[in-house]
Amino acid sequence: MKFNYSKHVPNTDNDATGAILAAAADPKVISLAGGLPAAELFPVEDFRASANRVFDEHGAQALQYGGAAGLPALREEIIRNFLKPRQVEGAVENIAVTTGSEQAIEQIAKMFINDGDTVLVEAPTYLCTVDAFKSFGAKIVTVAMDDDGMKMDALEEALKAHPEAKLIYTIPTFQNPTGRTMPVERREQFVKLADKYGVPVLEDDPYGAIRYSGKAVPPLKHFDKTGNVIYMSSFSKILAPGFRLGFVVADEGFIKTFTIMKQIADLHSDNFSQYLVADYLAHNDVDAHIAKISKLYQHRFELMQSLIESEFPAGVKHSNPEGGMFIWCQIPGDIDTQALFDACIKQGVAFVPGDPFYAGESESGTMRLNFSNVDDDTIREGMKRLGAAITKFLNK
Numbered sequence: 001m002k003f004n005y006s007k008h009v010p011n012t013d014n015d016a017t018g019a020i021l022a023a024a025a026d027p028k029v030i031s032l033a034g035g036l037p038a039a040e041l042f043p044v045e046d047f048r049a050s051a052n053r054v055f056d057e058h059g060a061q062a063l064q065y066g067g068a069a070g071l072p073a074l075r076e077e078i079i080r081n082f083l084k085p086r087q088v089e090g091a092v093e094n095i096a097v098t099t100g101s102e103q104a105i106e107q108i109a110k111m112f113i114n115d116g117d118t119v120l121v122e123a124p125t126y127l128c129t130v131d132a133f134k135s136f137g138a139k140i141v142t143v144a145m146d147d148d149g150m151k152m153d154a155l156e157e158a159l160k161a162h163p164e165a166k167l168i169y170t171i172p173t174f175q176n177p178t179g180r181t182m183p184v185e186r187r188e189q190f191v192k193l194a195d196k197y198g199v200p201v202l203e204d205d206p207y208g209a210i211r212y213s214g215k216a217v218p219p220l221k222h223f224d225k226t227g228n229v230i231y232m233s234s235f236s237k238i239l240a241p242g243f244r245l246g247f248v249v250a251d252e253g254f255i256k257t258f259t260i261m262k263q264i265a266d267l268h269s270d271n272f273s274q275y276l277v278a279d280y281l282a283h284n285d286v287d288a289h290i291a292k293i294s295k296l297y298q299h300r301f302e303l304m305q306s307l308i309e310s311e312f313p314a315g316v317k318h319s320n321p322e323g324g325m326f327i328w329c330q331i332p333g334d335i336d337t338q339a340l341f342d343a344c345i346k347q348g349v350a351f352v353p354g355d356p357f358y359a360g361e362s363e364s365g366t367m368r369l370n371f372s373n374v375d376d377d378t379i380r381e382g383m384k385r386l387g388a389a390i391t392k393f394l395n396k
Ligand SMILES: Cc1ncc(COP(=O)(O)O)c(C=O)c1O
Pocket: 035, 099, 100, 101, 102, 103, 126, 171, 176, 204, 206, 233, 234, 235, 236, 241, 245, 246
């Protein structure tokens, strides 16, 4: 049956990313392509205790419908555990709980974008966001980055050329895919520039808590004095993605509208998950848990980084993330990364080619490597295979 879908449905005959992930899922292939957190650190026993307490203390209420903005107890815990330590101001009325930050991205796209509207994004950036923006007809304008994130001269140029832009989307901390982090001074500049041109900022921060070196930097939202920054974060990388819980922090008026739209989409996020996470946060030291995650990721990052030095051909550049889950590599020369990907699959190892992360023209020879969900032996073997495959490819 051939259905007549709306214009929001993308062309699914051309799912390059799906094809990459399918090739990487072959059990004979070591995948450094994924973006999954380390499941061995999911606090299963603590959640078992939370589940018992939730049933003892709340019974059927935890299985009932809930409010669209989210469980008030969870929103209080978000303030105590995440906003105050990150120097972000906000009351319960400034927070909406979402079904992962993915829902926030899609819904904000729906709220802001009409056909042909301009949105500014980093080059490269998280590709699902670009897909969400495009599904509402956005014209995507990319802004160049350097090792410190989005470049402010490039942003100002883009804002001058597109003062009508509806949003600026950014992942300023341990960015997906590059692992890059924007320093404090640039954050202040960013918020001022967005204010000057009156374009709202959508700040996506799922990785910011997972820092294993360097000094913490506050989110852009900390510098926001006008309510122009919409901040999003998620429990996916610090507790477990299966709960599908994230949150948005913004102006009270925005949260009211957002909540009405969310009600249309799904009435509310999973109520039982919200009770569980609220209970977990009230009874456990989440900072100690995040410190454990950061320690393991630091070890895996350092191992992968040392293997880039020893196994990859000379001249391969890579990012040096101080947190998060990804390293971004660039192989010098004019490289067809898709052909390189195919060659690596033949050697039994996968990465994500950089091209799909670029909404505009891509930079040659880029690739994303993930280290969060692979043990030491797998990293060693995977990087050996990858190094050999790249060397062979370059010497062809
Ligand atoms: C930058 C970024 N934003 C948002 C998401 C969505 O995460 P979730 O919906 O699990 O919160 C991801 C997932 O990997 C991501 O990398």
